[in-house]
Amino acid sequence: xxxxxxxxxxxxxxxxxxxxxxxxxxxxxxxxxxxxxxxxxxxxxxxxxxxxxxxxxxxxxxxxxxxxxxxxxxxxxxxxxxxxxxxxxxxxxxxxxxxxxxxxxxxxxxxxxxxxxxxxxxxxxxxxxxxxxxxxxxxxxxxxxxxxxxxxxxxxxxxxxxxxxxxxxxxxxxxxxxxxxxxxxxxxxxxxxxxxxxxxxxxxxxxxxxxx
Amino acid sequence: xxxxxxxxxxxxxxxxxxxxxxxxxxxxxxxxxxxxxxxxxxxxxxxxxxxxxxxxxxxxxxxxxxxxxxxxxxxxxxxxxxxxxxxxxxxxxxxxxxxxxxxxxxxxxxxxxxxxxxxxxxxxxxxxxxxxxxxxxxxxxxxxxxxxxxxxxxxxxxxxxxxxxxxxxxxxxxxxxxxxxxxxxxxxxxxxxxxxxxxxxxxxxxxxxxxxxxxxxxxxxxxxxxxxxxxxxxxxxxxxxxxxxxxxxxxxxxxxxxxxxxxxxxxxxxxxxxxxxxxxxxxxxxxxxxxxxxxxxxxxxxxxxxxxxxxxxxxxxxxxxxxxxxxxxxxxxxxxxxxxxxxxxxxxxxxxxxxxxx
Numbered sequence: 426x427x428x429x430x431x432x433x434x435x436x437x438x439x440x441x442x443x444x445x446x447x448x449x450x451x452x453x454x455x456x457x458x459x460x461x462x463x464x465x466x467x468x469x470x471x472x473x474x475x476x477x478x479x480x481x482x483x484x485x486x487x488x489x490x491x492x493x494x495x496x497x498x499x500x501x502x503x504x505x506x507x508x509x510x511x512x513x514x515x516x517x518x519x520x521x522x523x524x525x526x527x528x529x530x531x532x533x534x535x536x537x538x539x540x541x542x543x544x545x546x547x548x549x550x551x552x553x554x555x556x557x558x559x560x561x562x563x564x565x566x567x568x569x570x571x572x573x574x575x576x577x578x579x580x581x582x583x584x585x586x587x588x589x590x591x592x593x594x595x596x597x598x599x600x601x602x603x604x605x606x607x608x609x610x611x612x613x614x615x616x617x618x619x620x621x622x623x624x625x626x627x628x629x630x631x632x633x634x635x636x637x
Numbered sequence: 638x639x640x641x642x643x644x645x646x647x648x649x650x651x652x653x654x655x656x657x658x659x660x661x662x663x664x665x666x667x668x669x670x671x672x673x674x675x676x677x678x679x680x681x682x683x684x685x686x687x688x689x690x691x692x693x694x695x696x697x698x699x700x701x702x703x704x705x706x707x708x709x710x711x712x713x714x715x716x717x718x719x720x721x722x723x724x725x726x727x728x729x730x731x732x733x734x735x736x737x738x739x740x741x742x743x744x745x746x747x748x749x750x751x752x753x754x755x756x757x758x759x760x761x762x763x764x765x766x767x768x769x770x771x772x773x774x775x776x777x778x779x780x781x782x783x784x785x786x787x788x789x790x791x792x793x794x795x796x797x798x799x800x801x802x803x804x805x806x807x808x809x810x811x812x813x814x815x816x817x818x819x820x821x822x823x824x825x826x827x828x829x830x831x832x833x834x835x836x837x838x839x840x841x842x843x844x845x846x847x848x849x850x851x852x853x854x855x856x857x858x859x860x861x862x863x864x865x866x867x868x869x870x871x872x873x874x875x876x877x878x879x880x881x882x883x884x885x886x887x888x889x890x891x892x893x894x895x896x897x898x899x900x901x902x903x904x905x906x907x908x909x910x911x912x913x914x915x916x917x918x919x920x921x922x923x924x925x926x927x928x929x930x931x932x933x934x935x936x937x938x939x940x941x942x943x944x945x946x947x948x949x950x951x952x953x954x955x956x957x958x959x960x961x962x963x964x965x966x967x968x969x970x971x972x973x974x975x976x977x978x979x980x981x982x983x984x985x986x987x988x989x990x991x992x993x994x995x
Contacts (some may be wrong), residue, residue, distance in 0.1 A: 439812060480907075484872035487806040492809065525743055527874070528804055575927050576740055581930035604902075 428456065432497065437473050439489025445496040458504040463541075466497045470539030474624035484532065487623070491535035498538075512543035513634040517560045518569040519547030521580040526573035529603055529623070533569060536627035542567075542634070553580070553587040560597055567633060569626070570616075572603040574636035581606075582614040598633050602626060639782055645712040646846060647975065648856045650886040652948060652971055653895060653919065660993035661967035663958070664713035664855040665974045665982040669706040676702045679739035680889065691768055693775040704784065710982035711989065715784035717776045718852035719837070721769055723868075726791040726829040727800035728765035731758040735765065744800035752802060752818050757825035759832055769833065773840040780844040783824075787852025788841065791833040792864040792899065794826040794885045799869055802838075811877050823885055833890065834863050854922060854950060855973055858895035865889050865896050865918065871904035878908045883915070889951055890917025897950065902926040906938060913945040920948030920969070933957055936964050943969065955985045962992035 426434065428451045435443045444466075452463050452602075473490040476482040516537050520530045527549050533545050545563055547555055560568050570577045581601050585588040588594040600618045601611055611619035618633075652662045676699055680689055688695060696943040700717045711714065722728060722742030728735050734745040748756055758764065769789050776786045789796075799807045802822075810819050838849050838861050849862040854860065868881045890896040898912055912918060921942050923932045932939065932951050942949050948969035953961055955976050962970075972989070976982035 446805065483874045483877070485811045488805060488809050489812050510861075523739065525738070528808070531805060574740070607928045610928075 426477075428454065429460065429465045432461065433469035433472065436466060436469035436490055436493045436497065437476075439486065439493050441489070441493040441496040444493040445500055448497040448500045452500070452504060455502045458501050458508055459510055462498070462501055462505065462510070466494050466501075467539050469543060470494050470536070471627070474536050474539065475628060478622055478624040484528065487532060487535065491532075491539070494535070494539060513541040513631070514566040515543045515545065515563055516567045516569055516630065517545045517547065517556060517563065517565045518571075519551035519556060520549040520571045520573075521577050521584065522550055523551045523580060524572050524574050524577035525549045526571070526603075529573065530571040532621050532623035533571065533602065535625040537569070537630055540627040540631050542630060544574075553584040556584050557588055557591060557593060561593065565597060567598045567600055567630060569600045569602075571601070572606060575605050578603070578605060578610065579617065600626060600629065639714060639784070642714055642846075643712060646859075647856065648712055648957065650859055652969060653858055655946070655948065655969040657967050657993060657995070660990045661962065662971040663711040663989040664972070665709070665710040665976050665985045666713045666855075667708040667979050667982045668703070672706045673703050676706070680953040688741070690737050690742055690835055693768075693772050696772065697776060697779060700784075706906045708979045708982055710976070710979075711986040714857070715853060716781070716850055716852055716855060717784050717786050719769065719772050719776065719787045719789045719841075720852065721765060721772070721789060723790050724793045724800060724866075725765065725789060725795040726770065726794075726826065726833045727797035727884065729759060729763050729829040729833060730756075730801060731760035731763065732756070733760075733763065733765065733801070746801060747807070748802045749806070752807075754818065754821040754825050757801065757822055757829070759828050762833075766833065770836050770840060773837050777841050777844040781987075784844075785850050785937040786841040786844045786859065787847075787850045788863045789833060789837050790852075791830055791837070793868060794823050794830055794889075795870075795882055796866065796868050797826050797829065798822055804869065808872060811873060811881065812873075816880070817926060819857075819881060820884070823881065827885060827888065830889070834861075834893070838863070849895075854897070854899075855948070856897065856971070860894035862895035862897065863893055864899050864922075865893075866899040866901065867908075868899075868901050870908055871902055875907050879911055883911055886915055887917065888914070890915055890919075891903050893917075894921055897922055897948075900924060903929050903935065909938060909941070913941065913947065918947060920971075922950035923954065931957060933960055933964070939965060955981050958985050958988050959992055961987065962994065966995060967993040968995065 432447045477487050522598050538544050570581045599616045601616045602620050608619045618629050643691050648662045651658045704715045727744050732747050735741050760843045848859045850857045851864050870878050898918050899922050901924050925932050952973045
């Protein structure tokens, strides 16, 4: 097994300290930081995402893998900046106003990061104006909204309505998700995409990046 | 409204004994939803928000006002909810922190640095524990045969531990190299749970014909009855569930006389074999969360629950009752229905009378 495969393998097992050490060793051996990122860390994370989608692994496995990915990226970051590595796009993400649930949103954040996006995570209980202001500020491609309560789902509509009011609806792809959210609800409120899980969200976001 | 409770009580006793008197147990309610939403409106003024949740008189007043807007058919009965946050026993720990939201009380982690069993200490002077028992006593004293009083929402030790630790961190703790620390924490949470359910039952049984109720499920049992759950199990594997959730459920189901497990959504089907293997669990309540197919799409699982000798509680639409009764045995079956009109509510009860079967 070569170093890149090892990084991917240990990332999938959630062994953060080992991943950090292997990434440093790979850099010391003169490997291209972009190769370490794309073929070691991000590919490893996408493999975990695939297993998650197929219910071969569950949320704890994804979280520990993401923790390992972040540790590896932490080591790589200075070298990536030097190399001028560009993200494939920018995402503004948050849980809508009135809703304090964040696990689903955090999983999507991790998978989108694994897909190569730069993430602006607004946290929970985010109002409509904050989503749009941040997206405008950072020139985002995608706005992602999460809700876990039937009582807060309508606040997704509130964000889209405010986007229309400000004439910025067409500037962004709107993706929504969360346990009570459905495809038909997404159509009803005029969102571009509904995805049922974090891996599907990353797959859709990758397609969005290619179409930009 | 409580005048027909004697017959209802007979049906509930039969339900727990898996017998049928005349038909299956069925609760049908019809509410004026606009009025109920208005009654339960959360105050915008931040100074009022604590009182909305913590003032027993206000809470009882809202409950009574909602009862006036509710039509009770079949075995439905007026019931005061004792709700101070889901898995509220998390709040009985020393140093517990919580906040007041429109639909719930929300707990904040106190173990962000790492799991620590020493930090989970039952605090008998804790505001939330004292308030829970104050509510139980006040609601019981005021009931005077007008309504029954629910047990508090103290279900799920792992869910309570998630409040105290933070759900995301707890998820990763499941895969840590020191699983025994997590199990020790669960034992400490079990003490919080036992204190809460035991005290609440001893107080409220006076209003409940010697038994107890689960508010949001409209259940009554002739003894010590409360809800078991592990809502976070939608996120974990069967192996993790068996290792970390099963011990809690085995102990709780032997501590209670009438334990009911709240199965929250189809992602928990992977844990069904484990649940059915726990002898003490007397009933399983199947919830399809919003966006998921009706429980009746999972008839084979529902039949497995019945075949295991456990009771089954389903929440169904009025038009689903006939199918449920045709497909499932009425022994040990309890159905909850929300109807849009009194006529529909009465019709649903007639359907239950017509189609109940062995």
